[in-house]
Amino acid sequence: MLAPVGGSWRDVLIIALAFMTSSLGAIGGLGGAILLVPLLSFGDMTIAQAAPLGLVSVIAGSIAAGRTQLQDGAVNHRFAVVTELGATSGAIVGVLLAGQFTDRLMSYVLAALAVVAAAGSAIRKGVRWKPDASLGAESIGEHHGSLSGVYRLNDAAVPYAPTRMILGVVTMSVAGFVTGLAGVGGGFLKTPLSSELMKLPAKVAAATSTFTIGITASTALLLMAMDGRVVVSDGALVVIGAVAGGTMGSMLQRRMSPPVVRRATALMLVVVATVLVIRA
């Protein structure tokens, strides 16, 4: 896709792809790299070359969307930091092992993960924790010295407390490993793990994952830069597209119906997985 066109058109195409995938990633809470990395690999890049650009798009999208989520008080930073200890450990191992795998195997891994993400998007459920009428707006946020907190659901305050943290941190290392290996954010694994395994409310899980994928991606990008794998001129193009896309995606997310977004995202991921398998 990218090879036959001239330099300037290639630049425009990279910006447009970063914009589109970051928008969709922010809307669906999956991070855009799971779409961007395969799309770039259809052109003149291998997955290993596209991986750092995927990380740049994850960081830009995460930061852009995070501003809105900080305003809403939906991010549980204590939960994020604890689970990131596992994810960052996994990312370090992933970066170290990235060169050991063929492009074909990486394509299959990404395709399998895209299908897992699609299933996660399609079956994710609504409300687990119930509103507490005795809690007011002032109680919204995370608790001092604890992983529990209170989040806003429409006009109600809903208390929550995550469970199975040790198992959660261990499984988060798998998400981090994927980030280091393939340059995708791992949000499509982290959000379902936080929500379904550790019982975090879906809205808090999505917002917290958006924050944490930025941290893991930042570490992995730093390691890849030290490894000489980052093409800064292409990275700058992705910054432009992904910051704009992440901002637009987080704004659209507030207005669109979540079930429609999840189904559309699931469909896109299945298409990406199919094309990856055919291409491999």
Place this chain on the structure above:
Amino acid sequence: MIRQWTTRLIVAATVAAALGVMMRGDTGEWLDSAALLLLGGLPILRVGALAMQWSRDGDRRFAAAAGGLLVLTLFGVGVVALLR
């Protein structure tokens, strides 16, 4: 406060990236690198800010977890530097 400096750094990174794309050459490459450095460092800076904030608030357990995360990141950088 985190939101304010996050916004400023995002704007600075985007402007640097846009100028880098337009200029190219050595200056362009320097601006591209600055954009990536600003953006890539932001999530780590945010963890550092959380560690300091929790430490000030007396939330030692989570301040230690945030500090541990920063140490782990530095450890990863060291390992990659040694093995590559």
